[in-house]
Amino acid sequence: MGWLIGLALFVSGGLSAAAAPDTPRVAAIDWGQVQTLIAIGAPPVAMAQVASYGDWVGGPAVPDSVRELGLRVQPNMELLSQLDLDVITITPMYENSRARLTQVAPVESIDVYYHEGSAWDNTVDSTRALAKLVHREAAAERFIESTRAEVEQLAQRVPADTQPLLVVQFIDARHVRVFGDDSLIGNVMSRMGIANAWQEETNFWGFALVPIERLAAIENARMAVVDPVPVGVPEEIAESVLWQHLPAVRDQAVLDLPAVWSFGGLPSATRFARGLADAYDRLASGAAGDEFGGLP
Template sequence: MAAATDGGDRPRVAAIDWGQAQTLIALGAPPVAMAQIDAYQDWVGVPPVPDSVRELGLRVQPNMELMSQLDLDLITITPMYASSRARLEAIAPVETIDVYYHEGSAWDNTVESTRRLGALVGRADAAERLVADTRRTVETAAERVPAEAPRLLVVQFMDARHVRVYGEGSLLDDVMTRMGLDNAWTGSTTFWGFALVSLERLAEVDDARMAVLDPMPVGVAEEIDGSVLWNHLPAVRQGPVLDLPAVWSFGGLPSAARFARALADALSAPQVAGTPDS
């Protein structure tokens, strides 16, 4: 399929992966359809999905009948959804674009995937602008971080006793490095740059500040509020805990920019930037 040129008619694309969907929206070439729009609003958040985008159902089991009716030129996936490729190819050409499935940093691969998506939809210039704007956003956010910023434990709750903690190999860790921030998690991580650990494991980390990403599973906030274990973790006792918005960590420059801004906002808040009460 030949890509449209900037300013011309765009190809009709369906996006199964959220990182690709958010990138297409940010490029000004939103997909015709994407999967799990309501959940995207909770887990990704930015940019918002235009009302014109059709709902495809589950990412792992998209609505094939609907896609077959949309006169699609292209479907984009990551290797995570490779099992659906044969069925999707019966509807339209499929392009696999990945961030975590080949060598290179998550940041560099996210930049590369942005450029590939831009080329596919005839928005190469917009892709370059998005890359440049994201770099500037991260640099500007870094300038707002206090000189004595603490080491950070960045976590996302799975339930009241288990979290994903982000470390080496993740897009979030790459953003922190670019901001001059130290990641307190030096333990092993999965393919995607996080470790699924119990709260007890976090007790091993001293001299750090806790940062918690939304969304919080239903009922968990109330449970941890009264949890002796949580409230006695060194990174929580350093306080206050940094509450961060939802950030999709699996690729997407809009998420990298959102994370950088959120960190800068949280770290420069008066109650954080000042000396904690003893």
């Protein structure tokens, strides 16, 4: 009788193993998709611009096994053809590459900002779509829930009387991206109970590209600068009378935030929330830096 039970367990175990689908071999062009695939335990076989991902996205870290494809707008087609891929993922931003990429493997376009709804909800939807593609649906649901919970927890570290925030990213010493309510960054701020001081028009990514003088009319706000900052810009704005006299810079310390990929990906949401919480902690302890001016 024991051997029958053992045989049954062997057969059922074998069937279960056979039923478990293998993880497809994926090449991802978009960084938001790359970070999401890594976060749900299915890193791509290959991606574009690994070093720049580290500068602009920050995390999660890319495994050493992931192959470098070159530029996002012009990936290495010869290498792609050698990787025995099941699918290549893009966003609508890279739709012009579809015809070339389809010669190598099927192409799936999974977007974040190109349809109606909040950036947060669209990012959650794209997480689920990517998870379905790589058979990681359960992992994705756990990740979505843990992201929500972490942002809520980090919100507890934000002062109750905090000022509205102007979140910017330097293009050069005279121009910035400023993030609105409809950006992923703006959505995270809302979930953390932080008012967004930028209430003017934004593009479909949720930011506006403006000269810094456009920020001069915004009173009662604190400035937050998202890395990376172009080489030479800190030195230039240190000497910029215009920057130093912006109300959001002149009247209080500027928050310095780590690099965050604002174009989608739930890992970006938690990275931004952590960066904000840490910045407010430094502010409360008197350890806020003065790289971007403002009161120490």
